[in-house]
Amino acid sequence: MTNTEIAVLRFGGRRLARALASLPCHDDPDPAAIDAAAGTASRVVVVGSAADLATVLTRLMRTERLDIEVARVSRWRGARKALTGAAQRVPLIRDETGSxxxxxxxxxxxxxxxxxxxxxxxxxxxxxxxxxxxxxxxxxxxxxxxxxxxxxxxxxxxxxxxxxxxxxxxxxxxxxxxxxxxxxxxxxxxxxxxxxxxxxxx
Structure with missing residues (x-):
């Protein structure tokens, strides 16, 4: 997977690991920014909390873009795996509000x-x-x-x-x-x- 196929969604001004520094990055992304990342990348890397990851997945679900691979980086050592790891389809759990x-x-x-x-x-x-x-x-x-x-x-x-x-x-x-x-x-x-x-x- 090349860098052009991966985009970073960074929340809360978190520092980026060196492995992610050269990738397109959206800071504190709103729904439009998540849509833009999904439109140009086949994988997004979420740098943030579990709630931030849920925000991204909620948007992908609502826009029917669950074909996008999603990684979360919460520690430095997770960055390389986020770039090279193989995606696996797992159950998506939502509540009655669609979150x-x-x-x-x-x-x-x-x-x-x-x-x-x-x-x-x-x-x-x-x-x-x-x-x-x-x-x-x-x-x-x-x-x-x-x-x-x-x-x-x-x-x-x-x-x-x-x-x-x-x-x-x-x-x-x-x-x-x-x-x-x-x-x-x-x-x-x-x-x-x-x-x-x-x-x-x-």
Whole structure:
């Protein structure tokens, strides 16, 4: 893969590794800049956080450009692998708002509450019914696409359930997606596998 086929999307003014310095670079890219990179490159390298990677993947999903290979560099040693690594299609997990999840999401108690009241299912399996401290959701690199677990008081998972989708109905919960808390509490929330996976460069 040549340099002309790779573009860098840099967030937060992060320093670029030397291996990336000669590539076309878009700083703090907005949707138009992500579209421009996807229009000229077959691979984009995201220099930023998990939330930044999710922003890029959300845009590629919404514009139906999941044919673009995507690498993320968060440490210096990841730069060369981002340029030379082989892409692999993995499940793409999104929520009901059409935003992508790449690392982890949490359902947390609202306000001053210590528990979430409600019910959650993973596909047809009951995750919980009643009250729990919190729930963690993670994408997986293989089918069916995600896993979810109720967390104990020490925020440790009890048991993981895997499936295509996880859904919550509750009196109220805070939703945190890739380290970013959504502005409004939710009474319903869902994460599920998109019809098309994304091309991840390990």
């Amino acid at each position: 992508v999840l790449v690392d982890a999401a949490f359902w947390l108690p609202p306000g001053e509450d210590r528990v979430i009241y409600g019910e959650a299912v993973v596909d047809d399996d009951l995750l919980f019914d009643g009250e729990v401290t919190a729930v963690r959701i993670e994408p997986t690199t293989s089918m069916p696409g995600l896993r979810a677990a109720v967390l104990t008081g020490r925020m440790r998972p009890r048991r993981w359930l895997t499936g295509r989708a996880v859904q919550l109905g509750t009196t109220g919960a805070r939703v945190v997606r890739d380290g970013v808390e959504l502005s409004r509490e939710a009474k319903r929330s869902a994460f599920y596998r998109h019809t098309t996976g994304w091309l991840r460069v390990p």
